[in-house]
Amino acid sequence: MSGAPVANVRRGELPSAPQILEPRWVRNVLIAIALLFLTLFLFVPLVSVFYEALKKGWDAYAAAIVEDDAISAIKLTLITAVIAVPLNLVFGVAASWCIAKFEFRGKSVLLTLIDLPFSVSPVISGLIYVLLFGAQGWFGPWLQEHDIKILFAVPGIVLATIFVTFPFVARELIPLMQAQGSEEEEAAIVLGASGWDTFRRVTLPNIKWGLLYGVILCNARAMGEFGAVSVVSGHIRGETNTMPLQVEILYNEYNFTAAFAVASLLALLALVTLVVKTFIAWRLNESIADDVRISE
Amino acid sequence: MSAVLAASGPTAAVAKRGAPFRVMPGFRLSLGFTIFYLTLIVLIPLSAVFLKTATVSWEQFWNTVTSARVVASYKLTFGASLLGAFINVVFGGIVAWVLVRYEFPGKRIVDALVDLPFALPTAVAGITLTALYSANGWLGRFIEGVLGIKVAFTPLGVIIALTFIGLPFVVRTVQPVLEDAERELEEAAASLGANAWQTFSRVVFPTILPSLMTGFALAFARATGEYGSVIFIAGNMPMVSEITPLFIITKLEQYDYAGATSIAVVMLVVSFILLLTINLLQAWARGKSGK
Numbered sequence: 001m002s003g004a005p006v007a008n009v010r011r012g013e014l015p016s017a018p019q020i021l022e023p024r025w026v027r028n029v030l031i032a033i034a035l036l037f038l039t040l041f042l043f044v045p046l047v048s049v050f051y052e053a054l055k056k057g058w059d060a061y062a063a064a065i066v067e068d069d070a071i072s073a074i075k076l077t078l079i080t081a082v083i084a085v086p087l088n089l090v091f092g093v094a095a096s097w098c099i100a101k102f103e104f105r106g107k108s109v110l111l112t113l114i115d116l117p118f119s120v121s122p123v124i125s126g127l128i129y130v131l132l133f134g135a136q137g138w139f140g141p142w143l144q145e146h147d148i149k150i151l152f153a154v155p156g157i158v159l160a161t162i163f164v165t166f167p168f169v170a171r172e173l174i175p176l177m178q179a180q181g182s183e184e185e186e187a188a189i190v191l192g193a194s195g196w197d198t199f200r201r202v203t204l205p206n207i208k209w210g211l212l213y214g215v216i217l218c219n220a221r222a223m224g225e226f227g228a229v230s231v232v233s234g235h236i237r238g239e240t241n242t243m244p245l246q247v248e249i250l251y252n253e254y255n256f257t258a259a260f261a262v263a264s265l266l267a268l269l270a271l272v273t274l275v276v277k278t279f280i281a282w283r284l285n286e287s288i289a290d291d292v293r294i295s296e
Numbered sequence: 297m298s299a300v301l302a303a304s305g306p307t308a309a310v311a312k313r314g315a316p317f318r319v320m321p322g323f324r325l326s327l328g329f330t331i332f333y334l335t336l337i338v339l340i341p342l343s344a345v346f347l348k349t350a351t352v353s354w355e356q357f358w359n360t361v362t363s364a365r366v367v368a369s370y371k372l373t374f375g376a377s378l379l380g381a382f383i384n385v386v387f388g389g390i391v392a393w394v395l396v397r398y399e400f401p402g403k404r405i406v407d408a409l410v411d412l413p414f415a416l417p418t419a420v421a422g423i424t425l426t427a428l429y430s431a432n433g434w435l436g437r438f439i440e441g442v443l444g445i446k447v448a449f450t451p452l453g454v455i456i457a458l459t460f461i462g463l464p465f466v467v468r469t470v471q472p473v474l475e476d477a478e479r480e481l482e483e484a485a486a487s488l489g490a491n492a493w494q495t496f497s498r499v500v501f502p503t504i505l506p507s508l509m510t511g512f513a514l515a516f517a518r519a520t521g522e523y524g525s526v527i528f529i530a531g532n533m534p535m536v537s538e539i540t541p542l543f544i545i546t547k548l549e550q551y552d553y554a555g556a557t558s559i560a561v562v563m564l565v566v567s568f569i570l571l572l573t574i575n576l577l578q579a580w581a582r583g584k585s586g587k
Contacts, residue, residue: 002514003417013519016408022492022496023492025469026492029391030390030394031394031400033387033390034387034390034391034393034394034395035394035406036510037387037390037391038391038406038410040435041459041463042409042412042413042463043409044428044434045421045424045425045428045460046409046412046416048424048427048428048434049424052424052427057424085308090332090385091329091330091334093338094325094327094330094333095326095330095375095416097322097326097333098322098323098326098327098330100331101320101322101323102320102323102327105329107557110330110331110334110353112575113334113338113339115335115571116342116571117336117338118318118569119517119521119567119568119570120342120543120564121521121522121523121540121563121567122346122418122519122521122522122523122541123523123542123544123560123562124544124560125539125562126561127343127345127548127556127557127560128341128342128345129341129402129545130553131339131341131343131344131345131348131557132340132414134553136553137344138344159337160587162337163337163341163566166337166338167511182320185317185320186320189319189320189321190319191460192404192466193468194542195321195322198321203481206353211578215492219416220414220415224415224416224417224419224420225417226417226418226419226523226524227418227541230523230524230545231545237460243417244417244418244419244420244524247417247419247420247423248419248423248528251398251423251528256427259423260423260424260427263417263420263423263424263556265417266417266419266420267416267420269415269417270412270415270416270417270420271415273415274408274409274412275408275414277408277411278408279413280402290337
């Protein structure tokens with residue numbers, strides 16, 4: 001994930017039409033190799049999701065999606081994202097505010113710790129909650145006494161999702177806010193604006209595209225997470241299955257059409273994410289270009 | 297740790313900007329919340345893994361993490377991750393080059409599509425790749441029928457899945473470096489008589505090498521922990537096509553928490569070493585590009 005926003009941000013600043021040194025045939029061969037590779041690994045799989053889903057016609061497709069377990073999986077996925085994304089959004093804003101606007105010791109340690117969930121295997125992200133809340137876990141006996149279910153229930157799924165999507169908003173906002181500096185906020189404060197007003201009317205308009213970018217990526221992962229959720233869910237049909245888990249169950253039952261039907265909804269989500277992401281990257285580009293123009 | 301993080305905010309800010317007083321509000325609130333949330337969501341749960349392992353005797357730990365089946369899963373996981381990352385360095389490098397340097401119809405769409413493996417849920421990728429590469433799938437039919445090679449349900453399938461999920465890393469780390477590369481240097485090399493290959497190998501390649509290596513490490517790190525896209529296509533045969541993350545799940549399903557945690561610790565240590573390596577590589581890349 002790391003290079004992505006930077007790549008998009010820098011695009012468009014290049015001086016135009018530089019001379020190409022290599023022979024034309026080299027260029028054509030390289031373009032052909034790149035397109036062939038991307039076709040095989042990206043385009044064909046993407047098309048085949050929809051092909052497999054619609055293989056038995058629209059009726060079978062629609063029936064698979066409005067089926068009770070599928071509907072409850074869709075609901076659970078939405079509930080999970082609705083809880084996990086705002087929490088990580090608030091965290092992302094707080095973390096980027098203190099990291100971008102202030103100097104303090106231990107900042108680089110804090111930055112590394114924020115990135116930590118990205119380097120942990122999804123399976124381990126689920127395992128840690130089993131160790132905390134499972135029957136043999138730290139809080140297991142206490143939870144059982146008080147009849148609170150976290151593991152193999154919705155709270156566990158939400159917690160595991162929060163963990164795996166933890167860094168998304170923060171890591172988009174931190175570099176953006178660092179690049180923007182805090183002169184504008186300082187001016188607002190000196191002129192008498194309150195901290196909250198300054199954030200709402202100065203910072204927020206400046207970071208809105210970066211914020212949205214992080215939210216979009218966070219949401220895509222929250223709705224699509226499989227490994228971590230699979231460990232904590234318990235796979236109870238109609239109760240603790242999110243959409244990706246529903247895909248797995250249907251697939252393992254050899255109900256391929258239904259599996260791909262639910263999968264196609266997730267693939268659509270991925271496509272929408274890519275479109276919105278591309279659009280936001282383009283807006284980010286513009287706003288940064290504006291900043292550069294103003295400061296020059 | 298909070299003690300280390302706390303103090304020195306205002307003074308450092310003053311020293312840097314030379315302002316007479318610190319005007320920005322919300323330092324305590326934002327840092328306090330950040331550390332609280334980080335501790336609650338990440339640090340306490342992660343520490344559970346290490347504390348749980350501490351209750352396992354060293355001998356038991358060692359026997360678990362070096363048993364023949366687990367060692368076979370390391371070999372597959374790390375071997376396939378290395379190969380997948382290597383494939384991505386070669387083709388991802390070419391893709392990045394083509395996207396930055398050449399114009400062709402549909403380029404913007406192709407560029408946006410590169411991020412698909414980040415956006416597509418891993419379970420969807422898993423079942424799709426399996427359907428494509430199984431004996432009667434679009435690609436499997438050809439590969440098995442014409443070349444006589446089985447892909448799905450073999451280690452080869454694992455490599456395919458890990459190549460897929462690592463694809464964007466190399467492209468997205470190399471792309472910005474190529475965009476910033478000073479084209480004048482290449483033109484100078486050419487005007488001094490270097491041919492296209494010499495220009496590439498002596499001027500361009502050294503510039504993008506750190507980012508290629510960073511992309512490689514990122515793709516490798518992601519692949520070692522990957523679960524969803526692999527388990528469908530792998531076939532999951534013990535000793536042959538069973539990846540380490542799946543092994544953790546198997547142990548959990550047998551209620552062998554100690555065993556699952558021991559293997560998780562090995563994987564976590566590897567992840568932390570990779571994270572450190574990636575940070576060093578990125579520092580090197582920044583130093584090289586003079587930023």
